[in-house]
Amino acid sequence: MSSITRRGLVLGSLGAAGGLALGGCSSGSGGPMQLELFQFKSEAIKLFDKICEQFNAANPGTQVNQNFQADNITALRVRLVKDNFPDLITINGDYGYGSLAKTNVFYDFSKTSLMEAVQPGIGEILPTLGTGGEGQVNGLPFANNGSGVIYNVDVFDKAGVKPPTTWAEFVELCDELTAKKIDPFTWGFKDNWTGAPMFSSISAGHLTDGVAAWYAARAKGEHSFTDLLPVMEKMKKLAGYGNKNKYALGYNDANQAFAKGEAAMYLHGTYAIPAIRSYNKEINLGTFATPAEDAKDTKVVSGVDVALTMGVEPRHEAEQLAFIEHLMKPANLKAYCDEQVAFPTLKGMKATDPALQGLVPYFDRNQVSTYSDHNFPQAVTLNAYMQQFLIDGDAKKFASTLDEQWDKVVSRLQRTQ
Incomplete structure (x- = not known):
C-alpha cells in the first residue's frame, strides 16, 4: 500500500477527506523560509526559543518559530484533519506516538545517518511502540x-541504610525504616496515574524476556495479564508502606511532602526531580532501579521523554533535517538534560546531575526497559483500573479486568485498521 493511500485512511478515520499537506510555507516576499516547531514541553519553552534563535542566526534563509502545544497528540490529529501538519515536532514517546507512527504520517529517519549517534538501547525504544513500516x-x-526509586540521601544516611539490590533487600529496607518510625514512601494516589510508575518499574524486572516483547505477544492474543499477578502483589506490598493519607494526596502534593523530608523514598520517574527541588532546593537526592528478585534482572525503566520527528513527505526536507541535526548536537542535548534533569541519548554522553548517578550504570550496561503502561491503548483506561486495585487490593480482579478490556479494545482497533 502506498504512503498516500495509507495517509488517506488516517484522514478517513478522522472524518476527513482529501490529501495531506505537509511542511510549512516560505515567505512570498522573498524573506526567509518559515518553519514551525510544534513543541509540547511547557517547562522548556525558553530553552527551545534559544535553540531556535541560534539556528536562525546561523541560517538566515530559514526561520524556525516555536509553537507550544501541551496536548500535542490531540492537536496533531486536528492538524491532520486540516491538512496542515507541522514542519517539526517534539513528542512524548508513548502509546500516542506509536499509534500515529503506525499510520505512516511520520518521516523515516532510517534514510539518514542520524540514528548512528544514538545509544543502541535507547534507539530501540521508539520502534517498539509503532512504525510506519518494517x-x-x-x-x-x-x-x-x-523510572525507579528516588530517595532522600540524608534520610538514608541518618537511618544507616543503603539502596537495595534485590527485592528481598528492598522489603527488608522498608521494614527497617518502618521500625525506625520513618515512612518508607510518599504516595499520591489521588491522581490515578501515579501508580503507573510502580507498575512499570516492577514489570521490568519480572518480564525478563522483555517488556516490549511481552506486549507484542499479548497484542497477538498470546499470554494473559494473570502473568503479571506477581507484579501486582508486589505493588500491593509496597503500597502498604508509607503515608496513611496516600489517597488524599495528588502528584503535586506528594512532591511537596517528599521535598519536606516526610519519607525516605519516592517511586517515580526522574521527571519528578525538578518539581521536588522547586519545593526544596537543598534536598539531597539519589536514585536506584526498582530491584528484581535477582539483581541481574534489574533494569532501569526508561522512556523517550522527548522525541523529534516530522511529516512523512516534508516540503522542505533539507531545511527541516538541518534543524533536527542542530537540535541533536551534544551542546543542545546537554543544555536540555541539565535543565530538565534528563538522560542524554547520544553515544558518549552521560547524565551529570548527582541525583541520576544511581541509574547511569544501567544505561551503560544497556539494562533498559520500556514503560509497561506505554503499551496500553488509551481506551483501556489502565490508570483508573490500577487506582481501584490499589484501593481494594484484588489482584485477580485487576488482571481479569485488564484481559477483558484489552481484548475488547484491541479487537476494535484491529477491525478499523
Missing part, C-alpha cells in the same frame, strides 16, 4: 527519563 525509524530520541 525497518522504519519514525522518531529520534532527544532526551530520556528514568
